[in-house]
Amino acid sequence: MKKLVALFALLFTFSAHAADPASFSLSHIKISEAVEIMYSQVLKTPFVIQSDVLADERMVSFRFNTGSDARQEIGRFLTTVGLAVKVVNGVDVIGLQKEIKPEKTVFVYRPKYRDVSYLIELMRGLFSEGEFTTTRAIHGAPQPVSADLSSGQPPRQPAVAESAAALVDNTADAVVFNGTASDIKRLTALLSQLDVKLGEVMVRGQVFEVSTGGQQGSAFSLALSLLGGTVTAGLSTPSTLDGFIRIKRASVDAVFAALSNDSRFKTISAPSLRVRSGATGRFSVGQEVPVLGAISYPGNGNAPVQSVEYRSSGVIFDLSPVVRDAVVDLTVQQQLSNFVVTQTGVNNSPTLTKREVRTSLSVGDGDVVIIGGLAEDRESSGRVGFSFLPEWMRSNTGDKSKSEILLVLQIDKI
Numbered sequence: 001m002k003k004l005v006a007l008f009a010l011l012f013t014f015s016a017h018a019a020d021p022a023s024f025s026l027s028h029i030k031i032s033e034a035v036e037i038m039y040s041q042v043l044k045t046p047f048v049i050q051s052d053v054l055a056d057e058r059m060v061s062f063r064f065n066t067g068s069d070a071r072q073e074i075g076r077f078l079t080t081v082g083l084a085v086k087v088v089n090g091v092d093v094i095g096l097q098k099e100i101k102p103e104k105t106v107f108v109y110r111p112k113y114r115d116v117s118y119l120i121e122l123m124r125g126l127f128s129e130g131e132f133t134t135t136r137a138i139h140g141a142p143q144p145v146s147a148d149l150s151s152g153q154p155p156r157q158p159a160v161a162e163s164a165a166a167l168v169d170n171t172a173d174a175v176v177f178n179g180t181a182s183d184i185k186r187l188t189a190l191l192s193q194l195d196v197k198l199g200e201v202m203v204r205g206q207v208f209e210v211s212t213g214g215q216q217g218s219a220f221s222l223a224l225s226l227l228g229g230t231v232t233a234g235l236s237t238p239s240t241l242d243g244f245i246r247i248k249r250a251s252v253d254a255v256f257a258a259l260s261n262d263s264r265f266k267t268i269s270a271p272s273l274r275v276r277s278g279a280t281g282r283f284s285v286g287q288e289v290p291v292l293g294a295i296s297y298p299g300n301g302n303a304p305v306q307s308v309e310y311r312s313s314g315v316i317f318d319l320s321p322v323v324r325d326a327v328v329d330l331t332v333q334q335q336l337s338n339f340v341v342t343q344t345g346v347n348n349s350p351t352l353t354k355r356e357v358r359t360s361l362s363v364g365d366g367d368v369v370i371i372g373g374l375a376e377d378r379e380s381s382g383r384v385g386f387s388f389l390p391e392w393m394r395s396n397t398g399d400k401s402k403s404e405i406l407l408v409l410q411i412d413k414i
Contacts, residue, residue, distance in 0.1 A: 201412065289312075291349050292308060
């Protein structure tokens with residue numbers, strides 16, 4: 001302490017004129033020692049230095065005039081170095097400033113249009129102090145179908161779920177946020193911009209099976225020749241690529257009529273779907289066919305269990321649109337299929353024969369597109385003439401035909 005007072009005496013200097021304020025400075029001294037000097041030598045008021053300040057090893061240097069408001073100057077210094085003064089029964093208690101955390105409240109928001117997980121993933125990184133959570137429900141999960149080969153009984157449903165994870169429904173119905181008032185205000189402003197109505201599209205289409213001969217070219221060339229006199233001159237010129245035709249701002253009814261009037265174009269199906277952006281729509285006309293799957297052996301002398309899967313066949317049309325401001329990103333899958341008797345040695349299960357088109361494209365509002373390119377060649381041969389005649393008196397006959405699948409769609413934003 002004597003060393004500290006001696007240091008203060010060397011640093012504390014008074015002006016030669018009474019009118020001039022006195023000043024003092026301290027250099028490279030611990031915070032607790034500086035506070036003790038200020039209170040004992042300058043303010044000369046009762047004080048208590050808390051242990052957290054005494055343990056503070058930071059070093060400070062400063063200089064100020066004592067002629068001004070010394071308490072104000074010292075208070076400003078203490079605030080600058082992170083100390084706070086609390087008066088208790090006339091005694092100044094000096095301690096470290098306590099960080100005051102804003103009070104948090106719980107905010108619950110039920111989305112109007114968007115999915116909860118979509119909103120949370122977009123906003124989670126913007127609120128480091130707040131916490132997001134969701135409400136979830138639990139439902140029973142559908143179980144696979146199985147059949148006992150030895151009993152000849154119809155398929156049965158297992159009584160116990162195979163996995164507890166299958167019972168969790170990941171669909172949440174509310175956003176729960178725990179944060180400060182300022183964070184909730186920002187969150188509310190963001191939600192008003194993000195939770196907006198999703199776009200929808202109305203898709204009208206027809207699936208044609210086009211029969212052409214060897215000299216008639218592809219179904220696309222036939223379609224272009226038929227549409228050339230139907231699409232008016234004021235419309236955009238159709239753009240063609242292999243397996244794809246786009247006609248901008250055309251009437252899909254006129255396109256359907258022009259193709260349907262030609263006997264080579266046979267309408268197989270005419271799907272019409274309204275689909276929300278990001279969802280998947282399906283148009284299916286056909287049947288569900290049971291197909292044998294894997295065999296499991298329970299052991300312990302129990303009979304083996306044969307699984308049965310049901311697979312769709314017929315006319316199947318799947319559509320997945322993503323609606324944007326300028327275009328619609330579209331994923332289309334068209335399948336024509338049927339089951340036939342297996343001729344490859346696995347006679348207990350039928351064989352699926354199919355023709356399928358799957359593509360992804362971007363189209364404008366009101367565009368008509370023709371998608372295809374799946375061609376099938378058929379060839380047959382035979383002999384004409386009486387069987388009792390010699391071979392040279394009979395003639396050979398044959399027929400070659402070609403068919404192609406075309407999918408015509410119009411996409412309108414709603």
